[in-house]
Amino acid sequence: MQSGEREVLVNVDQLSKRYQGDWAVKDVSFKIQHGTCIALLGPNGAGKTTTLHMLAGLLDESQGTIHFHNKQNDFRKSIGFLPQQPQLFGWMTAEEFLNICGQLSELPKANREARLEEVLKFVGLKDVRKKKIAGFSGGMKQRLGLAQAILHEPELLILDEPVSALDPTGRREVLELIREMKKKMTVLFSTHILHDAEQVCDQVLILKKGELKWNGELEQLRSSMEELTIQIKTKTTLKNVFQTGEGILHVKEVADNEVLLQVEKGYDANLCWRRLLEKGMDVEYFNANPVTLEQAYLEVLQK
Ligand SMILES: Nc1ncnc2c1ncn2[C@@H]1O[C@H](COP(=O)(O)OP(=O)(O)OP(=O)(O)O)[C@@H](O)[C@H]1O
Ligand SMILES: [Mg+2]
Known part of the structure; x- marks a missing residue:
């Protein structure tokens, strides 16, 4: 299916963020279409995290708008977010951590247990659910971070550099999970590695010094030369x-x-x-x- 035919989930218009006079993000406009997987690419300091934080409702924009399809007010419940450096409480077990996340995202108590079970299985942490997070490897922590982001079945999943800190095996595992998740939800993830984007996404946005330099399908990027x-x-x-x-x-x-x-x-x-x-x-x-x-x-x- 051509991405042009899909329903628009989020419309970002001239989004900008200024810090002490400097623009971290400047006049960025794009649409996120339902059911797509988009990679936000760009070198260090390009404005990826700033853009994703504004989209996730964690940071106020200086200018511009973010319109989440027909939701007028708080759209944060429709979003799952994995920060670049997730804070996971090492003294908790994976199960305890996800339980608290489930409560915070107001997951109904009646199906919280079943959902936890499902998500732990999906990210491959079912067998270590009662182990302390402090003893987890980087890859396991990242998979737990993904679990908390998808627990409440968001419409839009936003992942900030989900694989950058991982070794090749962990990278492959997490990319494989993203590939599975994109069957169920719209995914937007940032990376500075093009190869990550190539493996799972349909569309790429390229940021440089806060400005959007490219927005389109991967093949279009190649044929644009x-x-x-x-x-x-x-x-x-x-x-x-x-x-x-x-x-x-x-x-x-x-x-x-x-x-x-x-x-x-x-x-x-x-x-x-x-x-x-x-x-x-x-x-x-x-x-x-x-x-x-x-x-x-x-x-x-x-x-
Ligand atoms: N809280 C802040 N105060 C001042 N400047 C900031 C703040 N957060 C980010 N910036 C600046 O905004 C610009 C974009 O930063 P951002 O973290 O969004 O980039 P990034 O693309 O995510 O980089 P990285 O790949 O290193 O994670 C940078 O120049 C950064 O120094
Ligand atoms: Mg960043």
């Missing part, structure tokens, strides 16, 4: 095989049997293959160098 280069080397001459036109912007003859083609964005490299086959060319080397997401991300950050 202007050009693609195709390098071809054959056993025989390549003279007059490729000309400019029909998507080919420039033909550079590196050698008699080697060319570098500069092509338009969205160009189908198979067309070159077809040409070579038609001419019966013996291909030694063919490299269509598609833009990686990482390159596209860095390009956006350089703007």
